[in-house]
Amino acid sequence: MTTGAVSTGPDDPLTAPDQALVWGTGMVAALEHPARWGGLVDLPPQPDHRTRERLCAALSRVTTGGTGAGTGTEDQLAIRPAGLLARRLVRAPRRTPRSGHPWQPRGTVLLTGGTGAIGPHIARWLARGGADHLVLPGRRGAEAPGAAELSTELAGHGTRLTFPVCDLADREQTERLLAGLEAQGTPVTAVVHAAARIALAPLDTVSVAEFADTVAAKAAGARHLDALLDRELDAFVLFSSIAGVWGSGDHGAYSAANAYLDALAHRRRGRGLTATTVDWGVWRPRTHRPPADAGSDLFNLEEHGVPRIDPERAITALQQILDDDETHLAVADVDWER
Ligand SMILES: NC(=O)c1ccc[n+]([C@@H]2O[C@H](COP(=O)([O-])OP(=O)(O)OC[C@H]3O[C@@H](n4cnc5c(N)ncnc54)[C@H](OP(=O)(O)O)[C@@H]3O)[C@@H](O)[C@H]2O)c1
Known part of the structure; x- marks a missing residue:
């Protein structure tokens, strides 16, 4: 049970993003322990x-009317003055852009995780779009593999890249970087x-320390950036994952972190600042890396009907978003038939 971990609409602001960690963890508990799962x-x-x-009705699985949500098979509910509401994932129609102008990066853009698998795709898109300076912080700084090559490549677009050493989980380091x-x-x-740190383990084997680390x-990085940049920006984009939306076995801590990011974006938007969270499916790697945990569900994605996303299409979607x-x-x- 949480309070303020979810929003049911524009008039119902999300107030407690920390509690969304419970939702992310819960969705994985539901998959790993279906026989013991409540909701x-x-x-x-x-x-x-x-x-x-309404809580008694939900717990005793009795339908109570309200806005469209009975209980029965529902395991993700919000109790509000309007009634008992159940969570739904729905297809998003393409909106008409508000300003009529495409979003364009400018000046100095902070790209965290820029030296990871997806980061270079994002960096190229930002450079093409006109960013003058990309700051790619990481614990390894310029020592991260591929950093020098990416710098050379993007210099051709007139974009300068810097790779400060910074552990974003540490608030002081993040504050120093921004200052x-x-x-x-x-x-x-x-x-x-x-x-991100992507470490997979079932909930009943992961230690609290490992969970916290993931x-x-x-x-924590997102929380610090949100707090330290409490002003209007051109964009505040959080890379989240489908694991935080519908859960994914062995992804307990990761799912929690992603659900937190989604909640944080809602709360930042609720403060009147721009904020965007995108729950990505798995991107297709540029070069084939042998999967660290081959054999896990993550690598049977086609079989599950969620094939890897083509990075160019993902970037097109990000621009539209x-x-x-x-x-x-x-x-x-998504292969909907499957
Ligand atoms: N890959 C996918 O298909 C996929 C799918 C859905 C969502 N996502 C999300 O997209 C993002 C990028 O994923 P990815 O696959 O590119 O990740 P990745 O290859 O594992 O890269 C992780 C990056 O995060 C940085 N990092 C990790 N911990 C850090 C810390 N404490 N402080 C500063 N930097 C830190 C790493 O740099 P250092 O090691 O130098 O610190 C590295 O640049 C993640 O948020 C991920 O959850 C990815």
């Missing part, structure tokens, strides 16, 4: 007698947060 319920801040009735950029007269105009790079100033979308290549 997720988000309560209103001031529960009254109707809340208690340094301000002091140099190159304040951040936009953020793309794609740093959550930290992604969620920013053109439309969306807050939260999932982008996955």
Whole structure:
């Protein structure tokens, strides 16, 4: 049970992104322990007698009317004055861009996770779009494989790349990085947060320390960037995952971190600032890397009907999402028949 971990619509702001970690973990518990799984319920801040009735109804699996949501097979519910509401994933129609102008990067853009598998695709897109300076922080800094090659490649677009050493999970290091950029007269105009630690383990084997470690790079990094950049930016983009939307076995900590990112974007948007979270399906690697955990479900994606996304299509989708100033979308290549 949570309070304020989910939003049921524009008039119902999400207030407690930390509690969304419970939702991310819960969706994985549901897959790993279906026989023991109960469900997720988000309560209103001031529960009254109707809340208690609806909670009892949900727990005893009795349908109580409300807005479209009975219980029965529902395991992700919010109790609100309007009734008992059940979570749904729906197809997103293409919106008409609000400004009519495509989103364009400019000045200094902070790209975390820029030296990872997906980062170079994002860096190329930002450079093509006109960013003058890309800051790619990481624990390895310029020592990260591929950093020098990417710098040389993107210099051709007139984009300067820097690779500061920074552990984003550490607030002081992140603060120093941002203050340094301000002091140099190159304040951040936009953020793309794609740093992550992806470690897989079933919930009943993962230690609290390992769980916290996996959550930290992604969620603590996002939390620090949101707090330290509490001002309007051209974009504040969080790279999230479908694992945080519908869960994925062995992805407990990772799913929690992604659900947190999604919630954080809603809360930032609720503060009147631009914020976008994208729950990606798995991207197709540029060069084939032998999978570290071959044999896990992650590598039977075609069989599951969620083939890998072509990176160029993913980048096209990302551009559309920013053109439309969306807050939260999932982008996955889904074989619906399967
Ligand atoms: N790959 C996919 O198909 C896929 C699918 C869905 C979502 N996503 C999301 O997309 C993003 C990029 O994924 P990826 O596959 O490219 O990841 P990746 O290859 O594992 O790269 C991770 C990156 O994050 C950085 N990083 C990790 N911990 C950090 C920390 N504490 N502080 C600063 N930087 C840190 C790493 O640099 P250092 O090691 O130098 O710190 C590296 O650049 C992630 O958020 C991931 O969850 C990816």
